[in-house]
Amino acid sequence: HLPCPPGHRIECTIAGPGDDHDARAGADGQRAAVDLVVLPHAREDDAGAQAVKPPAQASAYDSWVRRLSSRAALWVGAGWGLAEALLLFIVPDIWLGLVALYAPRRMLITLLAILLGAVVGATALYLATLALGDGLSGVIVALPGISDADLLQARAELADQGAIAFLNGVLQGLPVKVYIHAAALDGIDLAQVIPFTLLNRIERMLLFGLFMAVLGWLGRPVVRRWPRGCLALYGIS
Numbered sequence: 001h002l003p004c005p006p007g008h009r010i011e012c013t014i015a016g017p018g019d020d021h022d023a024r025a026g027a028d029g030q031r032a033a034v035d036l037v038v039l040p041h042a043r044e045d046d047a048g049a050q051a052v053k054p055p056a057q058a059s060a061y062d063s064w065v066r067r068l069s070s071r072a073a074l075w076v077g078a079g080w081g082l083a084e085a086l087l088l089f090i091v092p093d094i095w096l097g098l099v100a101l102y103a104p105r106r107m108l109i110t111l112l113a114i115l116l117g118a119v120v121g122a123t124a125l126y127l128a129t130l131a132l133g134d135g136l137s138g139v140i141v142a143l144p145g146i147s148d149a150d151l152l153q154a155r156a157e158l159a160d161q162g163a164i165a166f167l168n169g170v171l172q173g174l175p176v177k178v179y180i181h182a183a184a185l186d187g188i189d190l191a192q193v194i195p196f197t198l199l200n201r202i203e204r205m206l207l208f209g210l211f212m213a214v215l216g217w218l219g220r221p222v223v224r225r226w227p228r229g230c231l232a233l234y235g236i237s
Contacts, residue, residue, distance in 0.1 A: 061102070061227040069103045074113040081114035085121025085177060085197070089144045092117075093205050100212035101223065101234060107213040115201055122180050122197040129184035140181050150174055154182040163188055166196035170204045 067073060077099070080092035092114045100107040129136050141148050154174060157165035166179045176197055183193050216223065223230045 059224070059227070061224045064102045064227055064231070068099045069106050073099060073106070074110060077110045077113040078117035081117030081201070082121035082124075083117075084175075085118045085180065086125050087139070087143060087177070089146075089175070091204075093208055096205055096209045097212040098231075098234060100209050101216040101230070102227075104213035104216040107209045111202075111205060111209050114205065115198055118176075118197060118201050119194055122176070122194060123190065125177060125180045126184045126190050126193055129181050134185070136181065137185075140178065143175075143177075145173075146175060146178060150178055151182060154178045155186060158182055158186055158188060163192040163196045166193075166200045167203060169200055176200045 077092060077095055080088070080095050084090070084092050096107065096110055096114060099110045137151060140146060141151055153172075154165070154169075157168055158179065161168075163183065166176065166183075168174070169176055169179055179200070180193060180197060219230075
């Protein structure tokens with residue numbers, strides 16, 4: 001038998017039956033085409049090697065989109081909104097803008113989560129002010145970006161305009177917690193404080209969220225290609 005390369009069709013000489021001792025068997029042997037046979041287990045091994053491929057790794061962009069579109073991201077927004085309405089001086093707009101940039105469709109529901117958190121935080125601060133009175137004022141004015149003059153200004157505006165003065169805070173750069181605390185000190189009802197707290201948050205964050213969402217849609221090719229660079233640039237700015 002001649003050695004044959006796998007997968008090729010060759011012609012081999014096959015001796016006829018009973019010709020083991022016939023000298024003419026080699027000359028008169030039948031010539032026939034023989035197909036090489038691949039063993040079944042070899043085919044299975046080849047098929048398995050082709051079928052088993054390493055899964056494609058998710059890109060950094062897809063990973064960020066998945067995280068910022070999760071339920072956990074909504075809890076982050078709600079918690080941040082609550083904390084900022086109480087004593088945190090870092091605004092939740094940062095989180096809202098990040099979500100809008102990478103997952104624009106999640107901007108509105110993230111804003112809603114922040115607003116719900118702000119309602120809880122505003123209620124807690126209002127009740128704490130009723131319990132502690134001016135004793136809490138020292139804590140409020142000690143926060144970064146807040147002074148005694150800010151608290152006096154908020155109280156003067158509330159006395160003059162009522163709860164609608166909450167809408168002045170965005171234009172003047174006064175945190176909403178100053179108005180919540182001042183309103184509780186001056187006896188403005190919680191039923192007025194809550195809706196105007198919401199309007200204050202919407203006034204400040206909605207336009208920014210929409211701007212970042214549009215930027216996320218239009219700039220998706222850039223963000224997808226350089227997700228880490230865009231994240232770093234957003235953090236710096």
